[in-house]
Amino acid sequence: MGGPSALPLLLLLACCGAPGGANLSQDGYWQEQDLELGTLAPLGEAISSTVWSSPDMLASQDSQPWTSDETVVAGGTVVLKCQVKDHEDSSLQWSNPAQQTLYFGEKRALRDNRIQLVRSTPHELSISISNVALADEGEYTCSIFTMPVRTAKSLVTVLGIPQKPIITGYKSSLREKETTTLNCQSSGSKPAAQLTWRKGDQELHGEPTRVQEDPNGKTFTVSSSVTFQVSREDDGADVVCSVNHESLKGADRSTSQRIEVLYTPTAKIRPDPPHPREGQKLLLHCEGRGNPVPQQYLWEKEGSVPPLKMTQESALIFPFLNKSDSGTYGCTATSNMGSYKAYYTLNVNGVDSQGTKKLAQSSLRRHKTPARCPRPPAPTTPSSAASWRSSSSCCSFCSSSSATT
Template identity: 45%
Template sequence: MIVKQRLIFILYSLCASVFKALRDNRIELLRASWQELTIRIRDVSLSDEGQYTCSLFTMPVKTTKAFLTVLGVPERPEITGFTKPATEGDIITLTCTTSGSKPAANIRWFRNDKEVQGTKEVNATGKSFTVRSSLQFQVDKRDNGAAYTCSVEHVSLASPYMTTEVLEVHYAPHLEITHSLIIPQEGQYFKLECVSIGNPIPEPVLWSKDGGDLPDIERMIVEGRELTIMTLNKTDNGTYRCEASNHLGTSSAEYILFVYAKDFPGPTTDPNALGPHGPDHALIGGVVAVVVFITLCLIIVLGRYLARHKGTYLTHEAKGAEDAPDADTAIINAEGNHVHAEEKKEYFI
């Protein structure tokens, strides 16, 4: 028994003396027998990668080798290059960086849930790699609140590492006016709301009528973005305007109010509301084009008709011009000659 233990110790000592790495305190002998020699390495690092040799000193010596490949786990990515907030129209560059990977990690970009393409750069640092991916674009108001995500994928990871940057973009305001009634009639309760978008939110909202202050502050109540007219009457007819601004600009919107008589059936749509582009110019243009086309067709047909009859008149006149005292006689003679010409026959013997 003592001899066997001594032999195992000699085997381990001989194997351990082959490489300096095996004298590391992180390496321990798990099992040693005549058939098996097992070691374990704790806290594996990239420096542990390489070829390991185990020799059994018999006569002759038996040797086996194995190459240990160590994967470098990438660090969690970091996004740089964005300073909040951006202004609409700015060109920004987002850079995602991860280091320590082996082999080099793969980086993907996502805008919300849609993948976008960036430019990739890989640099070797010792036995590991540092990977960078950049994304450059011009921001607009649609990017406000958009989430840009950098995803790092690697064979050593069960699931990708992800880092997200939510953009904040400042942009000029835009206003629209909505209303509570389709057909405003006398005596009704009526509300206008100034709907605004912009970042920062445009404040305050200023209301006016026909270019001046609101005339009846008792019936017209302004609360924030809303203008309420308690009981409509004909004096409320006019153009109502709301205006708001932020540090990037000012915007306004208008609504033309026409109050109908009480119980007036009215049209099915709001006659006061003008579309954002005014009347339908495409429809009007189409109608005009059809009218012009029909007119041209009629002119062409009439011209061809007159030209055909004028030619007939001249031909008949020419045929009967001989021995005719006037044009009418010439036409009559031409028609007569035409009839007789059909009756003429020639016979050849």
């Protein structure tokens, strides 16, 4: 029935000795090869075979050169390194993707000053290519001219550096709560770069980066847009578009657009001094904030213009503060974006003035020298002396003085 079984053949091959009595496990001069014939293969065909290799055949594998793939930024320098264990008295050679020989051993073959010899020994040939261009990208070949010729490939990838991004779409100024859209674009990246947005320290979520191939067929132009609503806190903020690309190696490449936001004014009233006292000079400063800043300030006291007071720009001036100045004052700050009214309550003898009466009493205590009272004239009648004492503020002091004298 059919041909001989494959299993006895496999056992036969596995049991055969090496030529010359060589130890297979130690000398390693054998190689086993499996052949996948599928489930429909005839039983008479071998499914495993043993191929004998001589020491000369194994030694020839040491003549196989090896290299590595390299990545370089456009304008940079790349080093191509080729090594071999057994050169078999032959020289190594580098050639470019167009199969033009660059170096054969230490001899230059292509007149290109960008290509320089780095190291040439029987076991190594290293060359450098400076000012690398996108056109230099491709597969470079290292060869050794043994029998047969052996080669190794090195794929050189050139990264295109993205240009500084450009922001468009900004108007001269924006109004508070207005929505705006900004666009950002950068060309020359390879592979395509990514764009990100931020406003101050806040990340903005723009549309996904759009990619378009440049006319040179090698690099790309990327673009993105972002839409957001502005507030008064955004006045003077920088909106930044940044390019992220491996060729930049973490370096920042970005463009910023400072935005101006117009908004209605706010105001507050600041007294100078902070705690006014009766008899002092007082200035009430109306401090307005807005974009544009308020151009006009209007003062009023409880609905009417303060009488006999002077105004200087945004300040209300009290040359000599007295109790009648107490009341609620209002300041209206106005710009072409609108108006804002601030209030301040002035209480000359109240808590806001920090106890004017107590200060007066303290002042009297600091001057303890008694006032001299004139000696009263000799009374003609008892009633006249009593009348003087009752009308004089020094009555008790003068009575005691006359008693001691």
